[in-house]
Amino acid sequence: MSGKYTIVMVGAGNVATHLTYALIKAGHRIVAVFSASEKSAGMLAEKTGTSGTTNLDTLPVKADFFIIAVRDNALEQVISNLGERNGMVVHTTGSVGMEVFKGKFKSYGVLYPFQTFRKEQEMEMGQVPFLIESNSEKGLLKVRKLAESISSNVIDFNSEQRRYLHLTAAFACNFTNYLVSVAESILKEHHIDRSLLLPLVEETFRKIRVGPAKDMQTGPAIRGDTSTMKKHLDLLENYTDWQKLYSYMSELIQKNDKL
Amino acid sequence: MSGKYTIVMVGAGNVATHLTYALIKAGHRIVAVFSASEKSAGMLAEKTGTSGTTNLDTLPVKADFFIIAVRDNALEQVISNLGERNGMVVHTTGSVGMEVFKGKFKSYGVLYPFQTFRKEQEMEMGQVPFLIESNSEKGLLKVRKLAESISSNVIDFNSEQRRYLHLTAAFACNFTNYLVSVAESILKEHHIDRSLLLPLVEETFRKIRVGPAKDMQTGPAIRGDTSTMKKHLDLLENYTDWQKLYSYMSELIQKNDKL
Numbered sequence: 001m002s003g004k005y006t007i008v009m010v011g012a013g014n015v016a017t018h019l020t021y022a023l024i025k026a027g028h029r030i031v032a033v034f035s036a037s038e039k040s041a042g043m044l045a046e047k048t049g050t051s052g053t054t055n056l057d058t059l060p061v062k063a064d065f066f067i068i069a070v071r072d073n074a075l076e077q078v079i080s081n082l083g084e085r086n087g088m089v090v091h092t093t094g095s096v097g098m099e100v101f102k103g104k105f106k107s108y109g110v111l112y113p114f115q116t117f118r119k120e121q122e123m124e125m126g127q128v129p130f131l132i133e134s135n136s137e138k139g140l141l142k143v144r145k146l147a148e149s150i151s152s153n154v155i156d157f158n159s160e161q162r163r164y165l166h167l168t169a170a171f172a173c174n175f176t177n178y179l180v181s182v183a184e185s186i187l188k189e190h191h192i193d194r195s196l197l198l199p200l201v202e203e204t205f206r207k208i209r210v211g212p213a214k215d216m217q218t219g220p221a222i223r224g225d226t227s228t229m230k231k232h233l234d235l236l237e238n239y240t241d242w243q244k245l246y247s248y249m250s251e252l253i254q255k256n257d258k259l
Numbered sequence: 260m261s262g263k264y265t266i267v268m269v270g271a272g273n274v275a276t277h278l279t280y281a282l283i284k285a286g287h288r289i290v291a292v293f294s295a296s297e298k299s300a301g302m303l304a305e306k307t308g309t310s311g312t313t314n315l316d317t318l319p320v321k322a323d324f325f326i327i328a329v330r331d332n333a334l335e336q337v338i339s340n341l342g343e344r345n346g347m348v349v350h351t352t353g354s355v356g357m358e359v360f361k362g363k364f365k366s367y368g369v370l371y372p373f374q375t376f377r378k379e380q381e382m383e384m385g386q387v388p389f390l391i392e393s394n395s396e397k398g399l400l401k402v403r404k405l406a407e408s409i410s411s412n413v414i415d416f417n418s419e420q421r422r423y424l425h426l427t428a429a430f431a432c433n434f435t436n437y438l439v440s441v442a443e444s445i446l447k448e449h450h451i452d453r454s455l456l457l458p459l460v461e462e463t464f465r466k467i468r469v470g471p472a473k474d475m476q477t478g479p480a481i482r483g484d485t486s487t488m489k490k491h492l493d494l495l496e497n498y499t500d501w502q503k504l505y506s507y508m509s510e511l512i513q514k515n516d517k518l
Contacts, residue, residue: 014477071484072479072484072486072487073484073485073486073487095487095490095491114455114458114459115458115459115462116462116463116466116477116478117477118475118477121466121469123462127458128458129455129458153458155455160449161449161450161451163490163494164445164449164451164494165446165451165455166491167445167491167495168441168443168446168456169442169459169478170478170479170480170491170505170509171438171439171442171501171505172438172456172459172460172463173459173460173462173463174476174477174478174479174480174481174512175438175505175508175512176438176439176460176463176464177463177466177467177472177475177476177477178472178508178511178512178515179430179431179434179435179438180430180431180435180467180472181471181472181476181515182430183427183430183431183472184471184472184473185473186423186426186427186430187423187424187427190420190423191420192420192423192424194471196373196388196414196424197427197431197467198467198468199373199374199386199387199388199412200373200374200375200428200432201431201432201435201464201467202464203374203375203382204375204431204432204435204436204464205435205460205461205463205464207377207436208436208439208456208457208460209457212440212443212453213436213437213439213440213442214440214443214444216377216436217433217436217437217440218273218375218376218377218432218433218436219375219428219429219432219433220331220433221429221433222433223330225330225331225332226332227331227332228331228354231354231422232354232425232426232429235422235423236426241511241514242430242511245507245508245511246429246430246434248503248504248507249437249504250429252437252500252501252504253433253434253437255500256440
C-alpha cells in the first residue's frame with residue numbers, strides 16, 4: 001500500500017475546502033465532492049479535477065475514506081442518508097461524538113482539525129492539531145496515517161475531551177474575534193484608523209505563547225481601577241449592549257483574579 | 260541641542276519601566292525615579308543608575324521632561340502634589356484628558372503608548388503607536404522628538420479620540436485575554452494541554468491583519484447553529500458565569516451580523 005488514499009469529500013464549506021487542498025497536496029486523490037449547494041460542490045470539484053454532486057446517492061460506493069465535513073447541524077442527516085459505503089467514514093466535527101456512527105458503518109472515526117477556517121483565507125495545515133479517534137485499532141492507524149500526511153500535530157483524543165476542546169474554541173476564537181470587532185466599530189465611529197489596534201492585539205496574543213492567559217491579565221478590571229472603568233462605561237453610554245458586556249466581563253475578571 | 264533629554268520618571272510600574280528602558284536605550288538620561296512603593300522606586304532606579312524616592316518633594320525641580328506614568332486613579336493626586344517644576348510635564352495615560360494639567364504647569368502634554376505592558380515581559384518599543392498632544396506648538400515638537408527617539412509610529416491625537424482608543428484596548432486586549440483564560444481553565448479541568456489552543460489563537464489574530472474582524476467571524480453563533488450552541492451551553496452547566504457570558508456574546512454576534 002502506497003499510503004495514498006482515495007477520498008470522497010462530503011461537504012464543500014470552509015473545513016472541507018481546506019482539507020481538500022491539503023489532502024491533494026499530500027498526494028491523495030479526491031474522487032468525488034458532495035455539497036447541498038450546487039455552486040459549492042461544483043467549485044470545489046473543479047479545483048480537484050473531479051465531479052461534484054448534490055445527490056448523496058450518486059457518490060461512489062467504494063473509497064478509502066468518506067470524509068464528512070458539513071455543518072454540525074447537518075451532520076446527522078447526512079449520515080442517515082449516506083447509506084452503506086465500503087470504506088472508512090469519518091467526520092471532522094468537534095461537537096459531535098464518534099457514537100453518531102455506531103451501527104451505521106463498519107469502520108468509522110473522527111478527524112477533527114482544531115483550527116478556524118475560512119475558504120478565502122490561505123491556511124498552512126502543517127501545524128494544525130488533528131484530533132483523531134476510531135472504533136478500531138486498525139481504523140485508528142488508518143486515520144492517523146491520513147492525518148499525519150497533512151499535519152505533524154496528530155493526537156488521539158476521545159469524544160468527551162473533544163467536546164470540551166470545541167467549546168473552548170468559541171471563547172478563544174469566536175468571542176475574541178467578536179471583541180476585536182467591537183473595538184473596531186468604536187474606532188470607526190470616532191474616525192480612528194483600525195490599524196492602531198494591530199500592535200496591541202498582536203502583543204496580547206504573543207503573550208499567550210509565554211504563559212497562561214490568567215497570568216497575563218492587564219487593564220483596569222484586574223487593577224481594580226474603578227475610576228477608569230467608570231469612565232469607560234460613560235463612553236459606552238450610547239452602546240448599551242457593549243456597556244453591559246463591559247460590566248459583566250470586568251466583573252468576571254475581578255472574580256477570576258480571586259480564584 | 261543634542262536631542263537627548265534629562266528625564267524624571269514619576270512611577271515605576273509596567274509602563275514606567277518599559278518607557279525607562281526605551282528612553283535609556285535612545286540615549287536620554289533618567290535623573291530620578293519616583294514611586295509610592297519604595298521597592299519599585301529602588302528597583303527601577305537601580306537599573307537606571309540613578310536615585311529612587313518615595314517623596315515627590317525630593318525630585319529635581321528642573322529637567323527636560325517629567326513623565327508621570329502612574330496608575331490612572333493616582334494621576335490627579337500626583338499632579339496636585341508635584342508642585343512647580345521647570346520642564347515639560349507629560350502623562351502617559353489614555354483615559355485622562357490633557358486638561359488635567361491646565362493651570363498647574365506652563366508646558367505640558369501627553370505621551371500615550373498604546374500597548375499592553377508587563378514588567379516581566381520584554382517589549383520591542385519601535386512599533387508601538389505613541390499618541391501625543393501638547394498645550395503648545397513648541398511643546399508638541401518636543402514631545403514628538405522624544406517619542407520619535409523610541410518609536411517610528413508617533414501620531415498627533417486629541418484627548419477625546421484618545422479616550423475612545425483607550426476604551427477599545429479593554430475590548431481588544433483585556434477582555435480577549437480573559438476569554439483565552441476561560442478557555443484555558445476549561446481545558447485544565449478536563450486534563451487537556453493548553454498548548455492545543457495556540458495555533459487557533461494565533462490564526463484568529465493573524466486574520467486581523469487581513470481585514471476587519473467583523474468579516475472574519477466564524478463559529479456557531481454567526482452560522483446560527485443553535486444545536487451546537489445548545490450543546491456548548493449544556494457543557495457549561497457547572498460554570499454558570501461563563502454560560503451567561505456565552506449566551507450573551509452569541510446573542511451579540513448574531514445581532515452584529517445584522518448591522
